[in-house]
Amino acid sequence: MFGTVNLTLRAKLALLYGTIVAVTLAGFAGIAYVTVSNELLRNLDASLERAGSSLLDIIRKEQQQARKPLASLRSRGRLSKTDPLRVDILDRPNMRNFVGPILGSGTVAPEDPVWSAVYEHMLLNSSSTALQLATDDGAVAWKSDNLGTDSLPTYGMFAREASSAKPAPIFSHYWLRGERYRIVMITADVASVTAAYPLSEVDETLRRLFSLMLYGMPMALVISGILGWFIARGSLKSVDDITRSARSITASNLQLRLPRSPNNDEIARLIDTLNEMIARLEQSFAQVRQFTSDASHELKTPLAILMGELGVALRRPMSVEEYQATLASCLEEVERLTNVVQGLLEISRAESGQVTIERAPVSLSVLVGDICDDMLLMADSKGVGFTTDIASNVMIEGDKTRLHQAVLNIIENAIKYTPQGGFVRVELLAIDGKARLLVSDTGIGIAAEDLTHIYDRFYRVDKARSKDIQGTGLGLSIVKWILDAHHATIDVVSAEGAGTTFKITFVTL
Ligand code: ADP
Numbered sequence: 001m002f003g004t005v006n007l008t009l010r011a012k013l014a015l016l017y018g019t020i021v022a023v024t025l026a027g028f029a030g031i032a033y034v035t036v037s038n039e040l041l042r043n044l045d046a047s048l049e050r051a052g053s054s055l056l057d058i059i060r061k062e063q064q065q066a067r068k069p070l071a072s073l074r075s076r077g078r079l080s081k082t083d084p085l086r087v088d089i090l091d092r093p094n095m096r097n098f099v100g101p102i103l104g105s106g107t108v109a110p111e112d113p114v115w116s117a118v119y120e121h122m123l124l125n126s127s128s129t130a131l132q133l134a135t136d137d138g139a140v141a142w143k144s145d146n147l148g149t150d151s152l153p154t155y156g157m158f159a160r161e162a163s164s165a166k167p168a169p170i171f172s173h174y175w176l177r178g179e180r181y182r183i184v185m186i187t188a189d190v191a192s193v194t195a196a197y198p199l200s201e202v203d204e205t206l207r208r209l210f211s212l213m214l215y216g217m218p219m220a221l222v223i224s225g226i227l228g229w230f231i232a233r234g235s236l237k238s239v240d241d242i243t244r245s246a247r248s249i250t251a252s253n254l255q256l257r258l259p260r261s262p263n264n265d266e267i268a269r270l271i272d273t274l275n276e277m278i279a280r281l282e283q284s285f286a287q288v289r290q291f292t293s294d295a296s297h298e299l300k301t302p303l304a305i306l307m308g309e310l311g312v313a314l315r316r317p318m319s320v321e322e323y324q325a326t327l328a329s330c331l332e333e334v335e336r337l338t339n340v341v342q343g344l345l346e347i348s349r350a351e352s353g354q355v356t357i358e359r360a361p362v363s364l365s366v367l368v369g370d371i372c373d374d375m376l377l378m379a380d381s382k383g384v385g386f387t388t389d390i391a392s393n394v395m396i397e398g399d400k401t402r403l404h405q406a407v408l409n410i411i412e413n414a415i416k417y418t419p420q421g422g423f424v425r426v427e428l429l430a431i432d433g434k435a436r437l438l439v440s441d442t443g444i445g446i447a448a449e450d451l452t453h454i455y456d457r458f459y460r461v462d463k464a465r466s467k468d469i470q471g472t473g474l475g476l477s478i479v480k481w482i483l484d485a486h487h488a489t490i491d492v493v494s495a496e497g498a499g500t501t502f503k504i505t506f507v508t509l
Contacts, residue, residue, distance in 0.1 A: 009239075010232045017228030022221050029213040036209055040202045044182050049169050051121055051129065052186040052193040058117045059133075063190040118142070130181070130196040136189060150176055155185040155192035173199070238267045246274065254282035294458035298340050298472065302333040309333075336470070343474030347457065350481050357485045358399040361509055364435050365394045368407055368428050375411050375424075383420035390428040394435045395509040398486045406482040409475045410439050410502050416469050417500070418443030435508045440501040446494040454492070455480040 007015070121131060122144060132143040134154040143151055155170065169186045174196060180203075183196040238261060245258045257275045261268050313326045349355050372388045379386035396403075414424045422442040429436045446454060450461045458473040483490050487507060494500040 010229070010236050013232035014225060014228040017231070018221060018225040021224035025217055025220055029217060033209060033213065037206050040205060041182070044197055044202060045171055045184060048182065048184040048195040048197055049186065051125060052169070052184055052195040055117055055121060056186055056188045056191065056193050059191050060188045128198050132194045134192045136191055141191070152183060152194040152196055153185065154194060155187035242271060242274070249278060251285060254278060254285055291457060295344055298458055299337065302336045306330055306333045340472045340474070343472050343478065346478055347474065357402060359397055360400070361395055362398050362400045362403060363394070364396050364506065365390055365392045365428060367400065367404060368426065368437065371404065371408050371411060372426055375415060379415050379424060382415060384415055384418050385423040387423070388426045390426070391430050394428060394430045396435055396506045397509055402482045403486065406479045407437065409479050413475065414439050414441040414443065414500070416471070417441065430508060433508055435506040437504040438501060440499065442499040445496040445498050445500050447496045451492060451494060
């Protein structure tokens with residue numbers, strides 16, 4: 001809706017609020033207008049109908065009274081059966097003068113219920129109400145003064161056969177002297193009544209209602225727009241506060257947190273989420289800093305040794321044997337540097353998501369068996385006993401090369417950190433859909449406080465202790481990453497001086 005226009009969230013909310021109010025108001029006003037107009041017309045119709053039908057009821061009763069003597073004549077045979085029992089009770093001209101405001105002074109009103117009722121109607125109803133009585137043959141018998149020389153339509157003009165017992169009244173509009181009237185035409189077998197009322201009053205009421213809505217709606221709209229603006233400003237104030245606080249947090253002061261609002265609302269949850277994110281960023285930044293300093297430290301030592309050795313070699317002429325010894329020492333340091341750089345490269349590639357882990361069936365039995373065959377030579381040459389117990393046909397899904405790298409690292413460490421005369425045992429078991437690889441040694445072990453750190457990069461337990469053992473401290477962090485990628489778990493149990501057992505659990509196929 002606001003896609004193309006670059007509005008602030010506050011303006012959008014105010015506009016949206018205003019639009020909703022406008023649409024609701026317009027809908028409500030439309031419904032109110034139609035309802036009021038229908039209701040006014042219904043009320044007018046009802047009062048016209050009441051006036052007409054009460055008059056007609058009296059006429060009918062009178063007619064029945066007047067017929068009685070004729071009926072008795074007929075029953076006594078004085079009147080032929082074909083003669084109509086017609087008594088036109090409206091045909092009493094002297095009575096008509098009785099109706100209306102002009103009543104000759106001293107004239108005593110004769111007791112005629114029909115004309116009394118007509119008179120009553122003329123008194124009770126508004127002077128704008130027009131009444132017209134017609135005989136059953138359609139001739140106008142009487143009409144109210146306000147009609148002047150004009151007359152109203154009669155029932156018969158609209159419905160010729162008013163044959164049913166109680167013919168329905170007819171409602172219609174009628175133009176008289178340039179004015180629109182609402183008329184109702186009612187009939188009974190003896191006569192028909194037409195009652196009319198000018199619609200100008202209804203129209204005037206509707207016009208007033210319309211102008212009220214016309215001027216009231218923009219005002220309501222402006223007020224709701226202003227209210228919407230303030231409400232939006234109030235609710236977005238906390239967002240502005242967050243923006244200001246968040247802007248002040250940079251890489252150099254990641255220990256800062258956004259102030260938490262006391263309420264437990266959406267804004268508070270947003271602040272919590274942002275604070276958690278900042279905490280994670282702080283941790284990552286700290287790790288990166290640690291990693292950089294560890295990496296440079298790891299690289300600095302072999303480089304310093306290299307520089308020293310080469311400096312000594314250049315300072316004075318040496319024998320061939322001495323040169324060879326210097327070069328061999330340099331090569332050792334270069335190998336160490338290569339290992340560190342390779343490990344770093346591998347970790348950074350894994351972390352940036354550049355390494356893809358293949359998903360293919362791998363026989364863990366064959367893989368572990370092959371590694372053990374190779375490691376047996378290394379253990380032999382070091383004087384470490386090496387035994388294996390490998391279950392056959394243990395299949396898992398994964399990346400063969402990476403799995404080889406991880407398992408090799410664990411077994412290599414076991415031999416590396418086990419002195420001459422010790423033992424290393426490799427076991428592969430398959431239990432309940434799980435494959436368990438146990439690598440135990442009787443080596444130097446790991447102290448309890450170091451156990452949680454062995455998977456950290458560059459972490460080497462007690463560097464003095466393992467200074468004669470080659471290593472970068474990167475091996476187990478790579479192992480952990482590979483196993484995580486295979487949804488495998490690694491646990492370690494160790495006692496310093498007694499030995500270590502690594503337990504890796506895979507899900508089998
Ligand atoms: P490194 O290249 O130093 O072996 P690793 O990440 O593979 O690095 O291991 C981290 C540290 O954990 C090692 O420096 C060592 O102190 C300790 N460690 C790993 N495996 C064993 C083990 N089987 N016995 C004793 N210590 C071990």
